[in-house]
Amino acid sequence: MPTVPLPDDPDLGQLRKQARDLQTNVRSGWMGSLDLVAELHPDGAPADPARWPLHAAQLVLARLYRFPSWPALVRHVGIVTEHRRVPDTAPPSDDPATEFLRRACLTFGAADGPLQASAAVVLAEHPGIARDDVWVAAARADVGEVARLLAADPGLAVREGGPHRWSPIAYLAFARHDPAPGRDAVVATARLLLEHGADPDTGYLWHGLPSPFTVLTGAFGGGEGGQPAHPHGPELARVLLEAGADPNDAQTLYNRMFTPADDHLELLLEFGLGRGAGGPWRRRLGAALDSPTEMLRQQLDWAVTHGLVARVALLAGHGVDVAAPLPGRYGVAQRPPYVVATTSGRFAVAELLERLGAAVELLPEERVIAAVLAGDRSAADDPDALALARAVRPGLVVWAAVAAGPEAVRLAVELGWDVSARARTDVPSEQGWETALHHAARQGDAELARLLLDLGADPGVRDGRFDATAADWAGHAGHPELLSDLGGARPER
Structure with a gap:
């Protein structure tokens, strides 16, 4: 019986119900459930199904979802619940500061673009919100106001608030409103928040999905909806990386892989992308998040398949193996990059791989x-x-x-x-x-x-x-x- 990934946005109540349903089905002698238990429980099928306990059903369910135990599964769901945010569903607010922040920041939903452009209207109608709100001040990169507020209460640097329950540095990173703040103000605001304890790996799980949207993600921008980069993204990203942000940022890699620009990769590689254990988010999420090596293999796969010659050369130049088989997804078997390039019609990539000594005989x-x-x-x-x-x-x-x-x-x-x-x-x-x-x-x-x-x-x-x-x-x-x-x-x- 093959295991399956945990459903997106997992709910502990639903998982408990699934375990109880499995127990009921086993006690009723349903063959499908008995086969599942025989495959996944260390003791195999129960000798007395009518007395099969709930804790055994919980263990089988955990193993079905690729966790070693029920407590490990519960812990994972707890982490997802803690960090889950749904910024694209935040409702309009009567509070001007909250409404400004709702409009000002990327939500990675259908409204991105027009929503951020409308934030200036709120500020123009309610200029007073620019004072005494650390989240608004951070989004606007108002370094003077952020400094004043932190001087009075240093704990504001890590306090969650606003419509998305983000800390101030997240509002800074995901803000895209007009007029955009200046580069020096963005860098100074980021450094000020970091000096007061802001975490450079701050992030959230969009709808509970396992790829964290970190402040690096916000700085680099991009996404399936064509979300724009931060106006001073490279400078902001460098400040975060110098402060210790882990460069193995899965969501940044995904968001930016659709276009040929490689500035994000160059900076992340400079700070160790592809090396290390994966930072705090992989410690939290474990195998639900790709390892640093796997992240780079996925990047190579996309680059080869889509004819991004410069990206393939960049990855090869940083030690990524261009001869080993690519991951193989979407029903496609694992194959060497040269085979993928030629059978995808990406002949310029194939020529590069041939020069790099990665050509193989085609079937x-x-x-x-x-x-x-x-x-x-x-x-x-x-x-x-x-x-x-x-x-x-x-x-x-x-x-x-x-x-x-x-x-x-x-x-x-x-x-x-x-x-x-x-x-x-x-x-x-x-x-x-x-x-x-x-x-x-x-x-x-x-x-x-x-x-x-x-x-x-x-x-x-x-x-x-x-x-x-x-x-x-x-x-x-x-x-x-x-x-x-x-x-x-x-x-x-």
Whole structure:
């Protein structure tokens, strides 16, 4: 029986109920539960199921969720509960200071951007909130006011408050309001708070997820929603790192990996990214958080898959092994970086890896996949390898549309790949997320959409996550000009 990760945002009450339900099912003789117990309990299946105790059910449940004991699981849930914050759900407040802070700081929710831009309105209407509130003063990098307040009460440097129950240094790091404070004020405010005991590893768990949003995360910015960096992020990050912040910051690495800029990596590597035990957050969360080595492997995986040549070179230059197999996620097996690069159509990365001595021999089906993505018709030379390539990468048309271009798309269809197959578009995985036509619709790429339709793409196919057609995607993404081609109705004006 395979173990499973603990559900996001775990609730101890629900876990206790699961343990009681497991006990009930075992006492009732339900085979599924008895098999689970036989696999995960050190004593195996109970000799007398009718008398099976609750503590045994708790141990099995803990092991199912990859914890050695029920107390270890309870401890973990307690840590998550303590550090859990949900800034994107903070309601509007009648208190002007609270409302300013709610609007001023990144929430990593749908409102980011316009929300922070509106913070200035609150301050203009209530200028008095700029005094006597350490959290507002920190968000504004008002070093004089922060100094005055700390002189009167040094404990304010670590006191949680405001709409998110953050300490002042977190409001400083996540603030994005206009007008932005100056660099010298940001640096001085950070140093003042740190001198008075603020923790450079301060952070929170967004909705209880195990990757901490630390003050380094706030300084570096970025994210799936395109959240902006702090206006003086590198300077603020350096102050935090010099004060002892652990550079193995998983959320920073995730938030910033989507764009080619590497300034965050360069600074984190300078301070020891990839080394050490992982700092206070990994001590708290254990294996729920990647190790420093695993973090760098994930960064290399993304860089190779997405053709970020400079990032691959940077990581290689700092000792990251570019020959060892990459982690293998999303249903993709572990493979050497060179294989991943060539079968992802990232030929510039493959050339770099070859120069670094990390090239390996490709399997016949891998050579076919690489040839298709290169638009090379020699892909058809070996019928057996071609058939195997179609079997192992049935959704190749999707990735060809994302990473290779129209010639590769056309060649793949000519060689027998299904033009309406579903796969992922963020990574080369066969998980059935969406078709190439969905991708064209989201991107507003009329030329690609027409090519796919000419090749026989079915506009009626629905994606595997939202149960929507390509026309639905075009409408949602703001590309009404594609709707008639995709079989959708144009919105009335």
